[in-house]
Amino acid sequence: MIRLEDIHQTYQGSQGPVHALRGVDLHIRPGEIFGIIGRSGAGKSSLVRTVNLLNRPSQGTVTVAGRSLTALDSAGLRAARREIGMIFQHFNLLSSRSVFDNVALPLELAGLSRGEIRERVAPLLELVGLGTLADRYPSQISGGQKQRVGIARALASRPKVLLSDEATSALDPETTRAILALLQQINRDLGLTIVLITHQMQVIKQVAGRLAVMEAGRIVEQGDTLQVFSDPQHEVTRSLLDEIVPQELPVNVVERVRTLLGSAGHAPASLLRLTFSGPESDRPLLSDVARRFGLDLNIVHGQIDEVQGHPFGNLAVVATGARADLDSAVALLAGAGVRVQEVVHA
Structure with a gap:
């Protein structure tokens, strides 16, 4: 479903070039929940944003659902992006628009009629558990509910891939578990491929079938989640796992x-x-x-x-x-x- 090959990303920083990604190769299978984890600055957010080319890599190819995004022109890329939804840590909702209208926004931009929009948005609000809150505004709902709005909005264009960039980092543990359970349900019911970016092994443990560990712009370990958790090979992985199962005896x-x-x-x-x-x-x-x-x-x-x-x-x-x-x-x-x-x- 998603194939990244020899991905490099270099930014021009105040002190010179910054190498955010260094030769990343990654294959994510159709219909799986795949976790990408690393400490702050490891390059995981830079990596996920290359999947929809919000960050165009300096080198390498990005293929999603059989299409090479790096080879598309602007019109082709806009069409391809409709099949890639994204949810964010800070929700990015418009305060002047109701819950319903926030979810409807990408459909309005795509030129759908009001009737078509209502037919698509109402079931999505039911799916994410907000059917009774359609007329409320972001200031009137909780953080977890705001993230549910963000998820519904990301699903409005009926994507094949859903990218989650630290989408639970601003939430309390109970709400985090509920949002992750919702993502699992969406994965099962809609067959979406979901890519989770996180710095929390608890998030990976709850939902990801496979994972990749990043450090300094590189993938240092990847594989089946249970295998990696029970037999971590890299020091960074062992350090991240310490929050769940200590890697050394006291x-x-x-x-x-x-x-x-x-x-x-x-x-x-x-x-x-x-x-x-x-x-x-x-x-x-x-x-x-x-x-x-x-x-x-x-x-x-x-x-x-x-x-x-x-x-x-x-x-x-x-x-x-x-x-x-x-x-x-x-x-x-x-x-x-x-x-x-x-x-x-x-």
Whole structure:
């Protein structure tokens, strides 16, 4: 649906050229919700704005729904943009226009009659849960409702792609969850391809099937969301994931276990950090290795979460027993898809 190839974006700044994007390649499939995440200044907003050529790349090609946007003339680009809706962090509503008329604006600009506009806008307001607020003005509705107006407006031209540029950043957590649930519903009901720009892993966790992580104008990691969450490869990804599942054991836990294992009379033992996701999360692997290898297992720390219904997380376990049995247990766990890190051994 969306293919970006060798995208570069260079701005002329006060101190010289600014390289916002550096050779980005990205393929977003039809009908998926794709997340693009990174810290402020990573280049994610610059990237999403190349999809509809609000920012024309300095180099590279942009293809949407089989059309190369970078090869179109002005008239062709205007027509292509009607198939790409966009919602923004700060809503961008016109205060002098009612909810209905804000949603109707792009249809008025496209030359539709008032009757055609009403036939299209009324169902959209129902879809986003604002059917009873059509005559209100932006000053009379909440932030979450304003964003719903922005979503309805973006859908008015019946796009194939919906771009969301930090659309939930100005909202409280409860409203954010409601807006993300609405985007999921739109994705299911209308089959839209949705691209989410965000700096919040919680947003990615709730709705994105795949994601790309950006840093300094480049994509440093991408893939299936559950896989990336359970086995992040890049330091930036691990840092962003810290807000959901800490990537390192707390120092006090490690030191407490180190002291315990170093005490007189303690049998040979290891502090193991187990990271898991998907089907192995539901298997009784710990009880299995305890029985099979005669180990004593003590869970000293852990956290389990979900990515859209799929569990992932980590546990810190003190495993006590003979070294050969510990090694066999680690091999069994690894063979079952669990990542095992030996943090302390004594």
